[in-house]
Amino acid sequence: MNTMTVEREAQQLATAAPAAATGSEAIGIGFEGVSVAYGSQTILESLTLTVKPGEIVALIGSSGSGKTTALRAVAGFVQPTAGRIIIGGRDVTRLPPYARNIGMVVQNYALFPHMRVEDNVAFGLRAQGQTDLIKERVSECLELVGMTKYAKRYPRELSGGQQQRVAIARALAIRPQVLLLDEPLSALDAQIRRSMLDELAKLHRSLPSLTVLYVTHDQTEALTLANHIGIMRDGRLVAYGDVQGLYRHPPNRFAAEFLGRANVLPAQGLESLGGGYARVRFRDQYLEGVNHHGLATGTECFVCVRPHDLQFAPSAAATNSLTGVVRSVQWLGELHNIMLSVGDETLRLTCAPLAEPPEPGTTLTVHFDPADVTLVPEAESHVS
Amino acid sequence: MSADTAIALPAGARAPSAALRNLWIAPPLLILVALFFYPFALIVMQALGGDQHVFSLANFERVMHTRQFANGIYNTIQIAVSASIGCLALGFIFSLVIAFVPFPGARFIGRLIDTFISLPTFLVALAFTFVYGSAGLINQSLMQTLHLQFPPLDFLYTRWGVILSEITVYTPFIMRPLLACFSQLDSAQIEVASSLGARPWRIIRQIILPAALPSLLAGGSLCLLLTVNEFGIVLFIGAKDVITLPLLIYNKAIQEFDYTTACVIAVVNIALSLGLYVCYRAIVSFFGGRRAALG
16 A cells, blocks of 8 residues: 655745635545556555645656546546545545535536536536526636636637636636646647646635645646645556655656656665765766665665756766767757767766757766765655 | 640640530439439329319319318327427437446447337337237236236327337437437536536536537437328328328328329428428538537
8 A cells, every 4th residue: 555645845835815716724635545446457556645735736647547547536436446535524435526516627628618608617606506606706716717808708719728717717616625637738739838837826826725636647737836746657656745855856766767757777786875875886886876765785776867967067076977978969949958878778968058069979978966866766665 | 825825725625524524413313303303293293283284273272171181281290299209308318328327238229229220110010019009918918917808008009109109210310319429528528517516417408418409409300300201100000090191192092092182292291391301401500510610
């Protein structure tokens, strides 16, 4: 069982929330050993996770990793075969979706095409019999997402980004206990996605008490928006932590490679150096790094170093320097991406645009600070 | 100069081939005229001219003022409308269950119902006699169980028998477009509606029904069109006093040899069918365009 409890970091982003948006006390979401299976196939395996009130937790993972199933279990669209789902201290596992008071935004917006924008937003209030609140809430929620002037339009008359804003307004109009976002930006093009990402962050600053479970395969969205990130693989939560911590000190090889595409080099013979540092042998040389996970002496592990922490400027440091052959150099506008072969391993290095980038086939020596290196185990069970 | 020639030449060269291509329209057109329009023209001429071949609307006036014709058109419309409403209700419920209530074999049942489209219509009437007829399965069972002297179920040889048979035969015509429509309906809409607090009945009314409306209208119009012209079931059931327009044409032409009256009624029947067909096409075009716009 993966047992990970989230410690909420202080929210510094909150600004004064509009009265319309903060009607209720913030509440959290709890997964207690939740498993979901279709026949003999297990989709989600014993997920235990607590999303504290008012925070954004992003679940990321590749297709089929179980992240959407976890979200759908909270919404009530899939029934867990084991475990409990808690929302605001209440066990909702057996409650139908309509009784959970959840706001949900999905990838393809799912606006009701035969209803005007204002009727889409009012739908939940009508369904819950709160017809006296429709005028006030619809107006407030549309204002919150900047769609007031489009109230009379049909969804087909809106762009993708506008439709997604309406979908968010519709979800917020019922003042949900929690907001579930299922790849909400995936259907948008890159430019609108960036803009919507900013707007989602702004929205959460306006609604600091809103608890959000955000499912995405895009790590940029997760890193930008979330307080905590959970990485899913084959139906299991294999890594969980606050955004910075998970990025800087991934708990295992998969997390290191999945989140931020770190360079991961196989190493042996771990020796403790004191002060939290350790030395390992990679090929015929020693590399030093932070033994953040307290790996035992002599164990095999991986040297994890981020592409932007590699430097090829001349350095006096005797340790942590690797020499390899440049395989490719890509100019990506704001940075250069250099692929380097070191024996059988490949290193990726990113840096600010270079006036004279190295030519493919040339030899290059790169250096990295031991403080920027994390020694990670292969096994995902080392995560705690 | 040379450019003009270069443009003119292919145009000149294309002209004969285009004319030849157009000639290919002639054979199917001739066949169509010979097989359909000519017999149809004969019916209209007989209806207008009668045996004296004097063209006037007198025959129409005479026939349309008879009680037989009035009853025929009343029965035709009443049965067609009732059967179509029944098909719409049953087809909608069946399609909803098959599309949205997951159960093993749902797809198989959908296909099984679909096979009804390929069966001759009177077969259902024949099958119903074995089930609901005086000596049918249900009546015999009830008579034995309850020690009754006469069969308790006695609806098959009435207009209700005709309507029930037509509903059974034509419901798949509603279900086919409906199931296609439901398969394209974004399930996320239903899920989001549910998460917003909508119960199943509200979701059916406010999300599914509006999406299904074009299919319902198109299927309903098609049903109406087919039930107006239904002949086999009405003849096979042989319900007392249930004479529809197609049956009236049959009686006049085959039993009474009154071809003029039969042709007048046939023209009215054709006009009714064409009117319904125009409505059906208009609905399909309107919602087809609207769906394209929504898409």
